Amino acid sequence: MGKLDVKMNKEGEKLNIQMSGVIDEDVDFQQYKLVGVQQISLDLNGILSINSCGIREWIKWIGSGVAAQIVFNNCPKVIVDQINMVDGFLPTNAKVISFFVPYYNESLGVEKNVLFRYGSEFKEGSLTPPSAVKDDSGEVMEMDVIESKYFKFIKK
Amino acid sequence: MQKRRFSIRYKILALLTLIPVFTLGAFLLMALKIFKDDKMAYVFDSTSNLSGTLASQIKNQLNTIIIGAKPLFQDYAEQGKFSGVSDSLLKNSPNLDFMTVYELDETINKLTMKSYIEKSPQMGEELAPKIEQLMARARELTKKQQRLIFSFDKDDRLFIIERVDNTKQQKFIYFGLLVQLSELEQMFKTSGAQKIFLIDSLGQVIFGPQEFIGEMLSQKMDLNFLKQAEMISQGVEVSKDRTNVDYMVSYSKVGFGDLYVMTSVMKEKALGALGILLRKSVIFFVLLISLTVMISLLASNTMTQSLTSLFDATKKVAEGKFNFQVDVKSNDEVGSLAENFNLMAAEVSRLLSRTAENARMENELRTAKTVQETLFPESLAQLGPLQISGFYEPASECGGDWWHYSQLGDKILLWIGDATGHGAPSALITAAAKSAASIIEWLNVGPAQAMELLNGSIYECSRGQLMMTFFLASYDTTTGEVTYANASHEAPFLIRKSNEPLKRKDLIPLNEVNNPRLGQSRSTTYIESKIKLEPGDLMLFYTDGIPDIRNPKGESWGEREFVKAIINANQDFPTATDSMERISTAFQKFRQGSSLVDDVTFFVVKNNEI
Numbered sequence: 001m002g003k004l005d006v007k008m009n010k011e012g013e014k015l016n017i018q019m020s021g022v023i024d025e026d027v028d029f030q031q032y033k034l035v036g037v038q039q040i041s042l043d044l045n046g047i048l049s050i051n052s053c054g055i056r057e058w059i060k061w062i063g064s065g066v067a068a069q070i071v072f073n074n075c076p077k078v079i080v081d082q083i084n085m086v087d088g089f090l091p092t093n094a095k096v097i098s099f100f101v102p103y104y105n106e107s108l109g110v111e112k113n114v115l116f117r118y119g120s121e122f123k124e125g126s127l128t129p130p131s132a133v134k135d136d137s138g139e140v141m142e143m144d145v146i147e148s149k150y151f152k153f154i155k156k
Numbered sequence: 157m158q159k160r161r162f163s164i165r166y167k168i169l170a171l172l173t174l175i176p177v178f179t180l181g182a183f184l185l186m187a188l189k190i191f192k193d194d195k196m197a198y199v200f201d202s203t204s205n206l207s208g209t210l211a212s213q214i215k216n217q218l219n220t221i222i223i224g225a226k227p228l229f230q231d232y233a234e235q236g237k238f239s240g241v242s243d244s245l246l247k248n249s250p251n252l253d254f255m256t257v258y259e260l261d262e263t264i265n266k267l268t269m270k271s272y273i274e275k276s277p278q279m280g281e282e283l284a285p286k287i288e289q290l291m292a293r294a295r296e297l298t299k300k301q302q303r304l305i306f307s308f309d310k311d312d313r314l315f316i317i318e319r320v321d322n323t324k325q326q327k328f329i330y331f332g333l334l335v336q337l338s339e340l341e342q343m344f345k346t347s348g349a350q351k352i353f354l355i356d357s358l359g360q361v362i363f364g365p366q367e368f369i370g371e372m373l374s375q376k377m378d379l380n381f382l383k384q385a386e387m388i389s390q391g392v393e394v395s396k397d398r399t400n401v402d403y404m405v406s407y408s409k410v411g412f413g414d415l416y417v418m419t420s421v422m423k424e425k426a427l428g429a430l431g432i433l434l435r436k437s438v439i440f441f442v443l444l445i446s447l448t449v450m451i452s453l454l455a456s457n458t459m460t461q462s463l464t465s466l467f468d469a470t471k472k473v474a475e476g477k478f479n480f481q482v483d484v485k486s487n488d489e490v491g492s493l494a495e496n497f498n499l500m501a502a503e504v505s506r507l508l509s510r511t512a513e514n515a516r517m518e519n520e521l522r523t524a525k526t527v528q529e530t531l532f533p534e535s536l537a538q539l540g541p542l543q544i545s546g547f548y549e550p551a552s553e554c555g556g557d558w559w560h561y562s563q564l565g566d567k568i569l570l571w572i573g574d575a576t577g578h579g580a581p582s583a584l585i586t587a588a589a590k591s592a593a594s595i596i597e598w599l600n601v602g603p604a605q606a607m608e609l610l611n612g613s614i615y616e617c618s619r620g621q622l623m624m625t626f627f628l629a630s631y632d633t634t635t636g637e638v639t640y641a642n643a644s645h646e647a648p649f650l651i652r653k654s655n656e657p658l659k660r661k662d663l664i665p666l667n668e669v670n671n672p673r674l675g676q677s678r679s680t681t682y683i684e685s686k687i688k689l690e691p692g693d694l695m696l697f698y699t700d701g702i703p704d705i706r707n708p709k710g711e712s713w714g715e716r717e718f719v720k721a722i723i724n725a726n727q728d729f730p731t732a733t734d735s736m737e738r739i740s741t742a743f744q745k746f747r748q749g750s751s752l753v754d755d756v757t758f759f760v761v762k763n764n765e766i
Contacts, residue, residue, distance in 0.1 A: 052576045086644040087672045144716055149665040
């Protein structure tokens with residue numbers, strides 16, 4: 001078993017892909033064919049890290065003339081960072097449906113990832129974050145990202 | 157290598173040889189002893205039977221003669237002379253040839269002859285001197301010993317002196333009897349290894365081989381055992397003669413006078429079969445040992461040939477020669493050992509080659525590192541109003557990060573890039589970027605156009621295999637504007653000069669534009685954006701290796717700590733050098749000397765314009 005675990009489930013015209021692990025130069029994306037479907041749903045919740053070689057392989061795979069509509073679900077911070085930084089990581093025929101935003105309580109050192117959903121916490125060009133995110137002790141947590149950088153992809 | 161002292165071949169040979177030598181030798185000695193004891197027992201048994209039978213026969217015959225002579229004793233004792241009856245009895249006696257009578261003359265204390273009878277005329281006169289001489293010994297007779305027996309003329313005759321107590325006259329009468337025992341005497345004359353003697357208690361030979369008759373046998377061999385044999389009727393001994401030769405002796409008391417029948421056989425001859433057995437056994441033993449030695453030689457050769465090959469091989473290894481194979485065909489443990497040795501030698505050879513190759517590559521990498529270091533500018537610079545201070549540390553000998561600054565007229569160019577991966581391949585791309593930048597910086601083109609030129613150069617070099625994120629900014633010293641283009645690189649932070657405490661939201665990412673990485677496509681078009689750089693403002697350019705810095709526990713420094721370090725380092729809007737040093741101190745403290753997982757590059761730019 002490689003460092004990346006990929007589970008593909010085709011439901012009619014829709015292909016559901018669930019990924020978890022590490023995306024690096026050892027991943028052979030070409031074995032995962034993205035043809036013959038109208039819609040592709042990528043669940044990226046389990047992605048732990050991605051390096052520059054992994055980015056290269058990703059773009060070659062997902063950006064190589066895939067005609068289907070692609071949606072990114074449950075994008076962790078490592079994926080959102082790449083979407084913002086690397087042009088082409090999110091293909092033009094793809095959009096983010098949901099992604100995680102890290103929150104942090106400095107005094108307690110508590111972290112929490114809050115899922116932002118399309119149509120709820122964000123939509124094209126606008127962001128509506130929760131008014132307050134609290135940790136288990138009820139204390140308000142601070143968004144742990146540079147907003148102008150992390151939510152850049154929404155404003156595109 | 158330690159020199160062999162005693163080869164295992166000889167040890168095996170010695171082992172395979174000595175074990176049968178000792179076991180067969182012990183068996184041979186034991187078998188010979190048993191055979192010898194058995195043979196001696198057999199010889200003693202047979203000679204004892206012979207001596208006993210002869211003794212019994214002699215006793216019977218002599219007793220018969222004495223019984224036959226008793227009427228003659230009676231006749232003389234009653235008549236004082238031998239009558240015609242005695243003469244007649246003598247003539248009819250087959251064994252008795254002559255009888256004489258002696259009496260002790262007490263006046264002169266001398267034995268004198270009183271009478272005699274003879275079987276043939278003139279016999280008495282002829283025998284008189286000899287008989288006189290023998291009868292003189294009659295005085296040796298005692299109450300306990302009433303009879304003496306002598307050989308007579310070394311022939312088949314015995315002379316017996318018989319003391320008879322004449323109670324009537326109260327005196328002893330000494331009869332001398334000359335008896336002939338031809339048949340018995342012939343039995344003692346048999347020649348061969350075994351000699352038979354009729355001897356008296358002093359060891360004088362009465363019957364026996366001709367050369368011994370009349371001799372004192374006790375002077376020729378040790379007969380002391382006869383002194384102890386008075387109470388013993390029969391026995392066996394091993395006795396030595398005067399030349400120290402062993403004889404196996406068996407004796408039987410006759411029971412007539414002090415006569416003994418004794419047989420003797422030279423022990424060496426009696427045990428002659430033992431010698432034959434010994435010789436044959438030794439020949440068989442030698443043949444067997446020779447065969448064992450030959451088999452042992454073959455076995456030890458076979459067993460040690462493989463080991464010798466291995467030993468020679470280890471000597472070659474000790475000399476540093478690994479490129480060979482041991483030719484061992486055996487299928488046993490030694491064969492397996494040789495096979496493993498060959499594998500080991502091949503592996504060591506391969507590892508040595510790899511080590512040499514690695515050493516060569518390390519040398520090349522060191523050279524490449526030296527060359528790559530020339531690609532980087534001085535870490536501290538002042539270009540126009542901009543103070544620049546940078547930090548660079550590759551994760552290995554060569555890195556994939558590159559940064560640069562240059563000035564052409566009123567334009568100050570700030571370059572930073574990160575090639576795919578890190579190490580030598582990435583370093584080659586940075587060299588290509590540097591080469592292209594060296595030309596582009598003289599073309600007086602904007603960042604977008606410069607980026608397109610740079611993209612073309614990288615694409616041609618890597619053919620899409622390696623890419624590079626890149627950020628290029630151009631500061632116009634006349635307008636104070638920063639024009640930038642981005643090829644998917646980490647957006648630098650702009651920190652506006654402020655008197656308020658610095659917060660996370662004050663870090664402004666220069667991410668208004670973003671385009672594909674250099675080398676991803678030959679025809680990429682880059683767009684640019686502008687932003688005003690005010691006096692006192694800071695800019696931080698960096699690569700993604702900084703958040704990836706790990707501590708000894710393997711924990712990442714992370715974006716949160718990186719942002720916090722940027723804020724803490726620039727609260728007082730220090731010089732670019734101080735800002736750079738504070739940030740590097742922060743991550744070095746976290747890192748605690750751990751190896752980098754990615755190249756770390758950043759530089760701080762401060763607008764010192766007033």
